[in-house]
Amino acid sequence: MKYVIISDIHGNIEALNTVIPIIEGEKPDRIICLGDIVGYGASPSDCLKKIREIADIVVAGNHDFAVCGNTSIEYFNPIAKDAVLWTRKNISQEEIDYLRNLPLTHSENNILFVHSVPSEPQSWEYISTLGDAIEEFSFFTEKICFIGHSHQPAIFYEDRMKRHGIYINERLELREDYRYIINVGSIGQPRDGDPRAAFGILEIDKGNFIFQLKRVPYNIGKAQEKILKNGLPEFLAMRLAMGK
Ligand code: ZN
Numbered sequence: 450m451k452y453v454i455i456s457d458i459h460g461n462i463e464a465l466n467t468v469i470p471i472i473e474g475e476k477p478d479r480i481i482c483l484g485d486i487v488g489y490g491a492s493p494s495d496c497l498k499k500i501r502e503i504a505d506i507v508v509a510g511n512h513d514f515a516v517c518g519n520t521s522i523e524y525f526n527p528i529a530k531d532a533v534l535w536t537r538k539n540i541s542q543e544e545i546d547y548l549r550n551l552p553l554t555h556s557e558n559n560i561l562f563v564h565s566v567p568s569e570p571q572s573w574e575y576i577s578t579l580g581d582a583i584e585e586f587s588f589f590t591e592k593i594c595f596i597g598h599s600h601q602p603a604i605f606y607e608d609r610m611k612r613h614g615i616y617i618n619e620r621l622e623l624r625e626d627y628r629y630i631i632n633v634g635s636i637g638q639p640r641d642g643d644p645r646a647a648f649g650i651l652e653i654d655k656g657n658f659i660f661q662l663k664r665v666p667y668n669i670g671k672a673q674e675k676i677l678k679n680g681l682p683e684f685l686a687m688r689l690a691m692g693k
Pocket of ligand 1: 457459485510512598599600
């Protein structure tokens, strides 16, 4: 059984279109999207179409819910707010309805999928540090919880004695007696200093779990050009090249 887990596309069709053939080459059984299909980037509608085509399951991100009005944009910073308002005007009513009806979590095969946190998915809290992760382990029962949201790949673990740690590995064989919270990074706006698109692959073979983080370079210049041409905030173009 092979899963591909993608997150935080953020309207970046250049990144998504570059990654899709690589995902398809992996021949996954299931493709799961952890949300934030839209917001920030200049191609929200194109990204929605693609994700709806390829993903078996999609859970909602805060930008998805902000654009359709499920989540208030009051707490969004001015740049994110501008991008939400622009996105609203640049997708169809049918697409807004699609976003509105996305679930907040999905669970299958002892794996939980959620955009932000298992404790309260719609609080849109972040798991950035090991301390954040430790608290969250008690809010799900599955072996693995996949998350996005911070755009920073990381693997947090809890052993049977409730001891915790973090890996920033590109490949990890998961232990049978450990539980994990795994952030798969972002396709369309990485923030870990590496501007390449990121996504995760989980292979389950006879009870063995192997996780891999993939990085894929794409045409950042083209995505930046579109952002500027559409009058979106300049910083949104700049940050793509910095991976910040
Ligand atoms: Zn995001």
